[in-house]
Amino acid sequence: MKKLFSVLLAIILIFSLAACSGGNTSSGENASSQPPVPSSTSSSAPSETPDSSETPDADVSASQPETSGEEVKILVAYFSWSGNTQQMAEIIAQQTGADLFEIVTVTPYTDDYNELLDIARQEQSDGARPELNAQVENWDSYDTVFIGYPNWWSDAPMAVYTFLESYDFTGKTLIPFNTSASGGFGRSLTGIEESAAGATILEGLDLTEGGLGDAQSRVTAWLDSLDLNG
Ligand SMILES: Cc1cc2nc3c(=O)[nH]c(=O)nc-3n(C[C@H](O)[C@H](O)[C@H](O)COP(=O)(O)O)c2cc1C
Incomplete structure (x- = not known):
């Protein structure tokens, strides 16, 4: 009986651990869908910052000569x-x-x-x-x-x-x-x-x-x- 209890307890423990780690995984999944947000924010931030800063800068620098050309x-x-x-x-x-x-x-x-x-x-x-x-x-x-x-x-x-x-x-x-x-x-x-x-x-x-x-x-x-x- 004791062995059966131990086995059952072990099974319960394994399941609860699995459930816990599954929660982590799911929160990890959430987090992994979140990180894409921050990390996509942060990863897009650095990658977009140059891009977006390149674009306006390119526009500004493109418009500057025109502006000075229009002086x-x-x-x-x-x-x-x-x-x-x-x-x-x-x-x-x-x-x-x-x-x-x-x-x-x-x-x-x-x-x-x-x-x-x-x-x-x-x-x-x-x-x-x-x-x-x-x-x-x-x-x-x-x-x-x-x-x-x-x-x-x-x-x-x-x-x-x-x-x-x-x-x-x-x-x-x-x-x-x-x-x-x-x-x-x-x-x-x-x-x-x-x-x-x-x-x-x-x-x-x-x-x-x-x-x-x-x-x-x-x-x-x-x-x-x-x-x-x-
Ligand atoms: C061919 C000639 C005609 C000139 N006619 C006159 C004139 O009718 N009335 C006047 O006030 N000055 C006249 N001047 C003087 C010049 O206008 C003046 O010296 C001018 O500042 C010269 O400019 P520049 O050094 O840029 O050549 C004449 C000068 C020359 C060479």
Whole structure:
């Protein structure tokens, strides 16, 4: 009898142990369905974090160049014979972060001032369009173009009109600047408007030779008034 009891007890123990371990197993199964949650959370977290962070990051980094590509891109184009307008152009480019482009004719102008006076007057009366030695690369990428030139016989040098008439100004902002002995823009703004059809022309800045000493501060105040970023 005792043996039978022992055997029965042993059987009961085995079953209860089996039931216990089965409970563990089932809770293990629950846990194993839970861990997938946390572990899938945690395993998906690390595996998804890079994935999901890669995706938005990829989007952000993809959108950043586009955004910066959409920032206002500025060109400062200028013609200068004796360096005054170039000086102004460089200040504007430095203060705006613009690209610089010098308008240069294929046939260079003489170094002789008196001779140049005659040549310039002749070109003006001929309505000449002297050929230029280079083109602006990536013209379409510029939203805003500064155009600088000296006063030659109360007008712009004819090469400036060659430049303006070489490009499509539709949708572009054009901002003139000028240096002179005393005459400022003269009548050039009318010619600029005609040669850059489609451009929105903003208020220009003209400096006399004597005013170039204040060029930095004059340009700063002028650029502020234009509010190009605003
Ligand atoms: C051919 C020529 C014509 C000029 N005509 C005038 C003029 O009509 N009125 C004026 O105020 N200055 C005139 N100037 C002076 C220039 O406009 C002035 O020196 C200017 O700052 C020169 O600019 P740059 O050094 O960029 O060439 C003339 C200069 C040249 C060479």
